[in-house]
Amino acid sequence: MHADPEVVVLRLGHRPGRDNRMTTHVGLTARALGADRVIISGAASGSKGTIEDITDRFGGPFDAELTEEPRGVIRGFEGTVVHLTMYGLPIQAVESEVRSDHEEGSLLVVVGAEKVPFDVYERADYNVGVTNQPHSEVAGLAVFLDRLFEGRELEREWDDATHRVIPKAIGKQVEPT
Template sequence: MQNDPEVAVLRFGHRPGRDDRMTTHVGLTARALGADRVILPDNAGQSLETIRDITTRFGGPFEAELDDSQPATIRDWDGRVVHLTMYGERVQDVEGEVRAAHRDAAEPLLVVVGGEKVPFEVYDEADWNVGVTNQPHSEVAGLAVFLDRLFEGRELDREWRDAEQVVVPEATGKTVVAPEDVED
């Protein structure tokens, strides 16, 4: 997020046809809730295009890319690694430590979100294995909660640049306008 060290989200694994929507939502959630980029498996090109299209229409900065060697990306990451898993330590028990390592030590953070069975090596490579509720649920929900805890809600006031469209917040209705048509 702006003025913080980089936060990248790595979608580990993707089953075409089965995971398309979920992988796309991992990327969109990463973008909307403060990450700087998403790294997708090399077989998730359709998700990549959707995420790039949303970024073009609703603003950035945000990057989306494909990766053909996710284990190597984790292993070679120049910073700290958080693996989101229902088997990990409770998010409320480690969020302060993760936040301090990210913000105070100015280290980039890689957040790994599994898409299929994650090999044990990912658990070993991670600095933190973090669980949101330690119950089965959507990896998108886990990512959203984790990013909100990491940024302490600051991501909700993020400024978006170079948007072609802006959603106008309102109690009812759906209004989307060009940025120059937004009233202050």
């Protein structure tokens, strides 16, 4: 978030068509829960467009980018690389260490679709499991970010929004800003 060192989410292995909604949800979750940018590997212009539309309406700053060279993004990243995987070390065991690293510099959070190449496991500074159960990369990313920021992301302010939601006990209220 904003004042902290940057948090970037890299979505690997996007398969056009099949993964469109999951990739959109990865990007929107990254935005809503405090990351600064999402980079999507592959032909995901539809997801990128949806994420940008939401940012235009509900605020930023938040960037969505596409890459054809995800390995280059990981290799060239100056900071700590976290790979979220059900095979990794339990988040509750490593989160305070990751948090300390993030106080010192930027964080790249790698989120796969299906098979992730083995060199990603090797390059990552942390392979982290949000449980060692199969579930959802969106769920894993959400819990990871909420724990990384220790809830501060829920209080985030948004710039340049045209609309905002007014929290309500019952019903829906959206106002122009």
